Amino acid sequence: MAGTAKILVFIDSPDGPLHKVQRELLTLAGTLGEPAAAVSSPPDEALLAELAGYGAATVYQPAAQLEDSLVAPNAAFLANVVREAAPAAVLLENSYEGKETAARLGIKLSSGVVTDAIAVAPDLSVTKSVLAGAYTVVAKVTTGTPLITVKANSIEAAAGTGTGMPVVVEVDPGEPGPAARVTERSAKPASGRPDLGEARVVVAGGRGVNGDFGPIEELADALGGAVGASRAATDAGWIDHSAQVGQTGKTVSPQLYISAGISGAIQQKAGMQTAQVIVAVNKDADSPVFEIADFGVVGDLFQVLPQAAGEIRKRKG
Amino acid sequence: MHKADNSALKIVVLVKYVPDTQFDRHLTANSHTVDRSESILSELDEYAIEAALQLIEARGGAKAGNTVTALTVGPAAAVNAVKKALQLGATDGVHVTDEALAGSDASGTSLVLAAAIRSLGPVDLVLTGMASTDGETSLVPAQLAERLGLAQLTFAASLEVDGGVVTARRDDGQESETVQAQLPALVSVTDQINEPRYPNFKGIIAAKKKKVAELALSDLGLDPGQVGRTGAWTTVLSAEARPPRGQGTIITDEGDAGIKLVDFLASRKLL
Numbered sequence: 001m002a003g004t005a006k007i008l009v010f011i012d013s014p015d016g017p018l019h020k021v022q023r024e025l026l027t028l029a030g031t032l033g034e035p036a037a038a039v040s041s042p043p044d045e046a047l048l049a050e051l052a053g054y055g056a057a058t059v060y061q062p063a064a065q066l067e068d069s070l071v072a073p074n075a076a077f078l079a080n081v082v083r084e085a086a087p088a089a090v091l092l093e094n095s096y097e098g099k100e101t102a103a104r105l106g107i108k109l110s111s112g113v114v115t116d117a118i119a120v121a122p123d124l125s126v127t128k129s130v131l132a133g134a135y136t137v138v139a140k141v142t143t144g145t146p147l148i149t150v151k152a153n154s155i156e157a158a159a160g161t162g163t164g165m166p167v168v169v170e171v172d173p174g175e176p177g178p179a180a181r182v183t184e185r186s187a188k189p190a191s192g193r194p195d196l197g198e199a200r201v202v203v204a205g206g207r208g209v210n211g212d213f214g215p216i217e218e219l220a221d222a223l224g225g226a227v228g229a230s231r232a233a234t235d236a237g238w239i240d241h242s243a244q245v246g247q248t249g250k251t252v253s254p255q256l257y258i259s260a261g262i263s264g265a266i267q268q269k270a271g272m273q274t275a276q277v278i279v280a281v282n283k284d285a286d287s288p289v290f291e292i293a294d295f296g297v298v299g300d301l302f303q304v305l306p307q308a309a310g311e312i313r314k315r316k317g
Numbered sequence: 318m319h320k321a322d323n324s325a326l327k328i329v330v331l332v333k334y335v336p337d338t339q340f341d342r343h344l345t346a347n348s349h350t351v352d353r354s355e356s357i358l359s360e361l362d363e364y365a366i367e368a369a370l371q372l373i374e375a376r377g378g379a380k381a382g383n384t385v386t387a388l389t390v391g392p393a394a395a396v397n398a399v400k401k402a403l404q405l406g407a408t409d410g411v412h413v414t415d416e417a418l419a420g421s422d423a424s425g426t427s428l429v430l431a432a433a434i435r436s437l438g439p440v441d442l443v444l445t446g447m448a449s450t451d452g453e454t455s456l457v458p459a460q461l462a463e464r465l466g467l468a469q470l471t472f473a474a475s476l477e478v479d480g481g482v483v484t485a486r487r488d489d490g491q492e493s494e495t496v497q498a499q500l501p502a503l504v505s506v507t508d509q510i511n512e513p514r515y516p517n518f519k520g521i522i523a524a525k526k527k528k529v530a531e532l533a534l535s536d537l538g539l540d541p542g543q544v545g546r547t548g549a550w551t552t553v554l555s556a557e558a559r560p561p562r563g564q565g566t567i568i569t570d571e572g573d574a575g576i577k578l579v580d581f582l583a584s585r586k587l588l
């Protein structure tokens with residue numbers, strides 16, 4: 001067990017069991033100090049028990065329901081939690097909302113923010129990659145309470161030996177100020193596959209799939225992975241924009257990224273270069289994607305992918 | 318200053334001068350800051366400029382009193398980002414530059430941007446890119462909104478302004494959301510929102526007559542200690558060029574590459 005300083009984890013809109021990234025954040029918090037959780041809406045018994053399992057001794061909830069507005073209500077509430085709990089650091093998800101909540105919280109508390117963390121050391125220094133993965137830097141917050149947004153898959157989630165229900169503390173939600181209201185939400189059709197941002201395995205297709213994501217989906221399903229895409233494929237309308245990986249899409253760091261029919265432009269690399277293992281399948285041996293591949297196949301994805309998927313199913317029985 | 322009508326819009330668009338992603342980019346050895354020798358207007362800010370131009374063009378353009386002010390904070394050469402925006406159709410520009418700014422983090426940059434925007438008087442809309450292609454943090458728009466007390470509509474994939482209300486759609490993975498706020502507001506836009514135009518000859522000529530105000534920190538009532546490396550709330554302790562990924566194995570398919578691929582996955586315990 002590390003120091004006894006509180007490490008606050010922000011759990012946004014809990015809706016059932018903790019998400020994988022939230023479990024990872026709590027696990028990370030446990031390596032840095034004593035985990036505590038701030039939840040944006042009151043947790044039910046099951047969630048409290050789950051938080052207890054990750055060692056959260058205290059859970060902070062808003063004393064009144066937060067407005068359904070973008071970012072500002074979360075930041076106002078969290079600022080009050082930080083004043084109350086005085087944690088050594090706050091960990092948030094590296095999603096758009098997570099980063100922006102940290103951003104506004106940073107101004108409210110005069111605290112530095114580091115985004116895109118892939119590791120956080122006990123001295124709260126943060127490892128991240130920058131310039132589309134060209135450099136790895138170690139950064140540190142020097143002013144205020146370190147606010148750190150952590151990428152998914154940076155740590156293996158592991159419930160500890162937490163016992164006893166956490167103490168629930170109600171905190172004044174504060175004054176969010178002008179904020180944009182959410183006037184409509186439409187859920188996208190569920191694919192039944194893991195979330196792209198959280199998945200351990202991502203199989204991504206590009207212009208080379210020529211309109212047919214069948215082989216990509218088949219291999220993703222054989223591996224229990226998520227489906228990703230290059231912008232060329234999403235722009236062509238072959239797959240929803242939410243599947244785009246890269247500078248202007250999702251940044252993923254799975255254990256395995258299989259790139260098929262993607263050339264490997266800098267904007268694509270920006271979103272996947274921190275994957276632990278990269279496999280590339282491309283017809284063109286000169287494709288830049290091979291420069292970053294741990295294993296590359298110069299070949300036709302319509303041959304290679306179905307064969308691999310069939311072999312995996314065979315081996316898995 | 319709510320705008321209940323559809324009178325002229327006053328827009329500020331934030332443009333950043335960044336190293337061109339077409340070339341290898343480097344961090345300087347001693348200060349770990351980005352080497353800015355081969356720089357351009359951040360391509361993600363072109364979408365914000367385009368969004369601003371479309372909004373004013375739908376309202377009669379500059380002739381009808383609409384303005385698009387391109388604002389940058391950066392070294393001397395950063396004025397090129399503003400000039401590009403003027404060639405595209407922005408009506409005027411502001412360039413904040415000061416020796417003391419070197420090494421600023423998002424908190425320092427947003428502090429200076431906020432002061433510069435306040436110095437322009439009331440504005441209706443602040444438009445930004447979704448991220449800078451060098452910093453890549455997306456922190457600046459949210460920090461600026463917090464400092465200016467503006468509603469933020471970030472990562473907008475569509476944008477409408479009508480009767481003093483701004484509406485945007487954003488895609489967040491599993492969900493698509495419609496968000497709405499009263500003007501004034503801050504909007505960051507994604508590369509899904511439009512197709513940025515190119516400068517044409519007429520625009521390039523017209524830009525030469527447009528004004529760019531150059532401001533120093535003192536013009537904004539800011540102290541050098543609040544910005545730059547001294548004023549930053551974060552620091553980079555070390556930086557290492559990512560080692561080229563260990564020589565990968567590249568094979569050519571001879572009919573069994575799918576099997577070999579699976580062998581590789583098994584050898585890495587990835588099945």
Ligand SMILES: Cc1cc2nc3c(=O)[nH]c(=O)nc-3n(C[C@H](O)[C@H](O)[C@H](O)COP(=O)(O)OP(=O)(O)OC[C@H]3O[C@@H](n4cnc5c(N)ncnc54)[C@H](O)[C@@H]3O)c2cc1C
Binds near residue numbers: 301302
């Ligand atoms: C502002 C901006 C933001 C961007 N953001 C992103 C981003 O977030 N993500 C992103 O991916 N891109 C992004 N891009 C686009 C990026 O620059 C590239 O254009 C894009 O990644 C190319 O997609 P691709 O590799 O699928 O297509 P291409 O570059 O056309 O490559 C297709 C590849 O498929 C191979 N191929 C063809 N047929 C087969 C086959 N049967 N079997 C195997 N291989 C085959 C070809 O050899 C080729 O290498 C952005 C660009 C800009 C300007």
Ligand SMILES: Nc1ncnc2c1ncn2[C@@H]1O[C@H](COP(=O)(O)O)[C@@H](O)[C@H]1O
Binds near residue numbers: 331334444448449450
């Ligand atoms: N120095 C700067 N000058 C002007 N605009 C900036 C500057 N830094 C960031 N921005 C704006 O903020 C957006 C997000 O940048 P960032 O937070 O660095 O990812 C950019 O797309 C710009 O529109």
